[in-house]
Amino acid sequence: MANIAAKRIKREFKEVMKSEEVADGTLKLELVNNSWTELKGQIAGPSETPYEGGKFILEIKVPETYPFNPPKIRFLTRIWHPNVSSVTGAICLDILKDQWAAALTLRTVLLSIQALLSAAEPNDPQDAVVAKQYRENIELFHLTAQHWTNVYAGGPNVILDFVQKVQMLTDMGVDENQARVALSTFDWELERATEQLFS
Amino acid sequence: MAETSEAQASASAPGGDGSEDDKRDERMLECNICLDTARDAVVSMCGHLFCWPCLHQWLETRPSRQVCPVCKAAISRDKVIPLYGRGNTKQEDPRNKVPPRPAGQRSEPESAGGFPGFGFGEGFHMSFGIGAFPFGVFTSTFNFGDPRPSPAPRGTAQYDEEQFLSKIFLWVAILFVLWLIFA
Structure with a gap:
């Protein structure tokens, strides 16, 4: 059965390469090994979202039972989104779980993940902290997501205030990523973030 | 006779002009699961084409949620129709591992009522x-x-x-x- 998986991934890979999304740069796909079991995808942050201008890299693991079971996909690029874990990059998306259908392909799944970036589902969160901020302070959420996109995904919008706050904490010897997570979690209140980091 | 064989020959050989169309035609007959040309083809009530072995495995994978892999309409082994093309000359039987493809359903044409007889x-x-x-x-x-x-x-x-x-x-x-x- 692994034979079907490899054969199908090969076909899909070719199809993605010929697709217009690859031509216009919205999607990218590359092989990690020669056994067609692991790939790397890349999606462009959709326009008119805080992710605009960012390039997000995804880890794609193809199970032996593919396409009868979904591929395992997570973000390798850190991202601030209610349905993606800010720590592990795990994605909460129904088609990657119980709503998987065998006719879905790597191309359609990557496009679905891209669509998830423009339409978050805060009521079915993967990251409760992010979802809470999304519900309670959407403007701050947008800024935070923009900042993360700028730092991790090469987005164009520098949020100077946030950069400075992270810098303050790293000057105190805190790991940069940890500092950013703490600040983002506590709505960029330096005192509460520091308290949490040093408690 | 000569005419028909000529027509067949031209249809089976993808010509220079029609190759784009031929490709599209081929993709029309691809299984929605393995993306290969459908073998032991069956079609669902919602009109989607699959290899029977592929569809069977899909149905086996989630017995509790039997939906069409394309449109998620309800689907079951009794509700797919096999497609029989002409000239199926393959000797090997790929259905050794899976149960045979469901048979086509032939319903008799409805009779027009008629004389009811003598009560027997x-x-x-x-x-x-x-x-x-x-x-x-x-x-x-x-x-x-x-x-x-x-x-x-x-x-x-x-x-x-x-x-x-x-x-x-x-x-x-x-x-x-x-x-x-x-x-």
Whole structure:
């Protein structure tokens, strides 16, 4: 059965390469090994979202039972989104779980993940902290997501205030990523973030 | 004869001009699961094409959620239709591992009603009952001319039913009188 998986991934890979999304740069796909079991995808942050201008890299693991079971996909690029874990990059998306259908392909799944970036589902969160901020302070959420996109995904919008706050904490010897997570979690209140980091 | 063989030859050989169209035609006949040309093709009620082995495995993978892999409409092994093309010359049988593809369903064309006959034939119905003497008579008598298996054609159902009911009441009355006399 692994034979079907490899054969199908090969076909899909070719199809993605010929697709217009690859031509216009919205999607990218590359092989990690020669056994067609692991790939790397890349999606462009959709326009008119805080992710605009960012390039997000995804880890794609193809199970032996593919396409009868979904591929395992997570973000390798850190991202601030209610349905993606800010720590592990795990994605909460129904088609990657119980709503998987065998006719879905790597191309359609990557496009679905891209669509998830423009339409978050805060009521079915993967990251409760992010979802809470999304519900309670959407403007701050947008800024935070923009900042993360700028730092991790090469987005164009520098949020100077946030950069400075992270810098303050790293000057105190805190790991940069940890500092950013703490600040983002506590709505960029330096005192509460520091308290949490040093408690 | 010469004409047909020529037409076949030109159809099977992808020509320079029509290669784009040919490719599209080929993709139309691809299985939605393995993305290869469908073998042992079946089509779902929602119109999606699959290899039977592929679809079978999909249905086996999630027995509790049997949906079409393309449109998520309800799907089941009894509700797919096999496609039989012409000239299936393959000697090997790829269905060794999976149960054979469901057979096509041939329903007979509906007959136009016609003369119902003499009350026997399709309408004839018999049953047996066991009971103590006086009630035993009931069981065998009540089934006399039972019309259940023969729905009366052309709007006479009501009439038949009334006739039948009045017959029953008559029999009940007679039996009741007999029972009163003999018991």
